[in-house]
Amino acid sequence: MKRIIALTAACGLLLSAATAADDIIATAKSTGMFNTLTAALHAAGKTGRLKETGPFTVFAPSDAAFAKLPAGTIEELLKPENKEKLGKILDYHVLAGKVMAADVKTMMARTATGALLNIKVSGDTVMVSDAKVVKADVPASNGVIHVIDKVLLPPTTLSLLLMPPTNVRIIR
Numbered sequence: 001m002k003r004i005i006a007l008t009a010a011c012g013l014l015l016s017a018a019t020a021a022d023d024i025i026a027t028a029k030s031t032g033m034f035n036t037l038t039a040a041l042h043a044a045g046k047t048g049r050l051k052e053t054g055p056f057t058v059f060a061p062s063d064a065a066f067a068k069l070p071a072g073t074i075e076e077l078l079k080p081e082n083k084e085k086l087g088k089i090l091d092y093h094v095l096a097g098k099v100m101a102a103d104v105k106t107m108m109a110r111t112a113t114g115a116l117l118n119i120k121v122s123g124d125t126v127m128v129s130d131a132k133v134v135k136a137d138v139p140a141s142n143g144v145i146h147v148i149d150k151v152l153l154p155p156t157t158l159s160l161l162l163m164p165p166t167n168v169r170i171i172r
Helices: 002-016 024-031 035-043 063-067 073-077 080-091 157-162
Strands: 056-061 094-096 107-110 116-122 125-128 131-140 143-148
Touching: 024 035, 024 056, 024 131, 024 143, 035 056, 035 063, 035 073, 035 080, 056 131, 073 080, 094 107, 125 143
Parallel strands: 056 143
Antiparallel strands: 056 094, 107 116, 116 125, 125 131, 131 143
C-alpha cells in the first residue's frame, strides 16, 4: 500500500509540472511519463490534431503501459507502413469533449475512431475497457488527460462480428 501511495504522489509531482496553459501534446511531453505515446502520436501524424482547440479527453497510456505490450510491438507499429493502424489505435484513446473525473460514470463513450469505449466506475476505481485510470484530471488548455495502465486496442470488425450479442443464448 505504501508503494502505491508513493507512486501516486510521484506521479502527481511529475504531472503538476504541466499547466493548463499547455495543450495536450505539450502537457504529455512535460511530464516525462509519455515518451512512447508522444513518439507514437508523431509517427501517426496525430500531434497536430491534439494541439487544436478541442476540447479532448485523452486516456493516455504511460511508458510503463506501453512496456507491457509484447516485445517488438511498439517498433512494428512505429514503422511508416503501419501509420494508419497506429493512428486507429491512438484515436481509440481520444474522446471529443472534456470529461473530468467528477463527470465519469459507468457508460459507453464514442472515441475518435467512432468505436465505443466501455467505461466502468466501481468506488474509487475507474476502468476504461481493461485499463485502470491511475491518475485523473491532468489539465491541458484544450482538454484533459487521464493516465491509464494499459494500451487500449480497438475492436476490429471481425471480432465484433464473432462476438455474440449479450442477450442471446448460444445452444450447441
